[in-house]
Structures are given as C-alpha cells and as structure tokens.
Amino acid sequence: MTFEPEQLGQSRDELAAMLKALRKRVGLSGDRLAARCSMSQSKISRIENGRVRPSLVDIEHIMRALGASPELAAEVFALARIANTEWQEARDLRRKGLDKKQLELAGLESSSSEFRSFLLSMITGLLSTPEYIRASLAHIPGKHEKTVSMKLARQKVFQDRSKRFTFVLTEQAVRFPLLPRAAMADQIDHLVGITRLPNVRLGVIPMDAHMPGCPLNTFTIYDQRIATVEVSTGVLVFRDPQDVQSYIDEFSGYEACALFGAQARQLLGKWAAIARRDL
Numbered sequence: 001m002t003f004e005p006e007q008l009g010q011s012r013d014e015l016a017a018m019l020k021a022l023r024k025r026v027g028l029s030g031d032r033l034a035a036r037c038s039m040s041q042s043k044i045s046r047i048e049n050g051r052v053r054p055s056l057v058d059i060e061h062i063m064r065a066l067g068a069s070p071e072l073a074a075e076v077f078a079l080a081r082i083a084n085t086e087w088q089e090a091r092d093l094r095r096k097g098l099d100k101k102q103l104e105l106a107g108l109e110s111s112s113s114e115f116r117s118f119l120l121s122m123i124t125g126l127l128s129t130p131e132y133i134r135a136s137l138a139h140i141p142g143k144h145e146k147t148v149s150m151k152l153a154r155q156k157v158f159q160d161r162s163k164r165f166t167f168v169l170t171e172q173a174v175r176f177p178l179l180p181r182a183a184m185a186d187q188i189d190h191l192v193g194i195t196r197l198p199n200v201r202l203g204v205i206p207m208d209a210h211m212p213g214c215p216l217n218t219f220t221i222y223d224q225r226i227a228t229v230e231v232s233t234g235v236l237v238f239r240d241p242q243d244v245q246s247y248i249d250e251f252s253g254y255e256a257c258a259l260f261g262a263q264a265r266q267l268l269g270k271w272a273a274i275a276r277r278d279l
Helices: 012-025 030-037 041-048 056-066 070-083 090-096 098-111 130-137 145-159 171-175 181-194 241-256 261-276
Strands: 085-089 114-119 164-170 200-205 218-222 226-231 234-238
Touching: 012 041, 012 056, 012 070, 030 041, 030 056, 056 070, 056 241, 070 085, 085 090, 090 098, 090 234, 098 145, 098 218, 114 241, 130 145, 130 181, 164 171, 164 241, 171 181, 171 200, 171 261, 181 200, 181 261, 200 261, 218 241, 226 241, 234 241
Parallel strands: 114 164, 164 200
Antiparallel strands: 085 234, 114 218, 218 226, 226 234
C-alpha cells in the first residue's frame, strides 16, 4: 500500500466515522456488534468516537461481524493502516520546538516498561554525555540548553528498576566522530558505565560481524505497542501490532549478533583507548 505523508495520522476520525456508518447501515447496535466481535461495548464506542485506534485485528473482527464484502473490507483495512501510522516531519518538529519532542519522548518512556533501541549511526540521547548531546544539536539553529537539560533529565528513567532497556549499537554508531577524540573516549567510557546498570542490556555489533538483512534505520520499540523509525527528514510512528512486531523481529536479529556484558565492555574499552591514542 502506498500513501502520501500528509495522510499519515490524519485518518483516525475518517476511520471512526466509516466504522460507525457501516454498523448503522446493517442495523446493529453497539452492544450487538461488540458481542459479535468479543469486544466490550465501551471499546466499540471509543473506536467509533475516534478515541482509540483499532488494530488490524480489531478491523478484521469488525468486518466479519458486519458481513462486509472483500472489497469493502480491503478499503477499511487500508484506511486503518494509515490511521495507525504517523509522520512527524523534522522541519515541523523544529518549528514547534525541540522541547515538545522531549516531553513526548519522556511521556512514552514513563508509560512503557520495556524498551528496545537499535542505533545504526549515532548514539541516542538516553546514552549520551552532555557534550555529545550539544554536538548532536549543533547543526540546528538556535539555543539548545533547555533541550540539553531535558535530554539529560530523561536519563533518570534508568533509575526505575521496573523498566527494562535493551540497546544494540553498531560500531559506526559508537565511534562516529561527533566530538574531538578525548571527548569521544569519554562518551565511550560512559557507555561502559551504562552496561553495568542492572536493568540495561547494551550490546555492540563490530564492523566485521555478520548481520541479518540490511539495516537501514535507527528505530525504537516501546513495549509491543509503538515503534518509532528515524529517517533523515523525520520520524515514522507505527502503532499497528503487525508493524510493531516486524520491528521486534528485526531487532531480535540484530540482538542475536551483538556482544553484551564483559565482551561489550572489552570492545568498548578498546575503542576508547584508540580514541585517546596519540593525544
């Protein structure tokens, strides 16, 4: 299925209205539809009022319950897929203010218990030193001290031992020379310290490791409900369980070929020593 970026995240109300109209067309009450779908009436109501994004599984149950034709079901499935995908353009995020994005990320981290992040080319803010964060924002016009402070404040989420974190970084992400050599060595040492946190698994994939497939993007998975994928012009947000599961499967492949624990610390220590060489 193809769609225009401006469609993403804007079809929720349209989908809700269509589902409500289809139910009324066949003469079913919300209660009767809920019973046929093995859902609660309140969930059907929230879906039809646009307060809940139905998954493709939900849509399948509803289409069967309504006796929808294959052609009509395909149309509703396409709309549901768009409604469960959001496009956040980088220019819009910057115009609205980077602080708002930090609040959104903090909210996701607060409401989630399991995090998986695959870092292809750079180190994420949760794992960064203040110097690295400042350097990562240097290409964006304006003052960023508040954003830097908010990124550092988000790192306190590691103190919540009920949450579990798994980070997989490529060698390119760890060693990308964003900072002078001494500061890069300090950043790598910072990663070593994070590997010792009891609720964090931090793995690295050396350049000569065999990786499954061909990784194209940095992405993060929050529980099993949201996957965010970073591209150069913005962020895609996937909420449909099938889309999220595809990223969980991709992450598992990278996780399987990463080095963790003592092996990761040994390799990180080697890279930090190289960064400090000849200083």
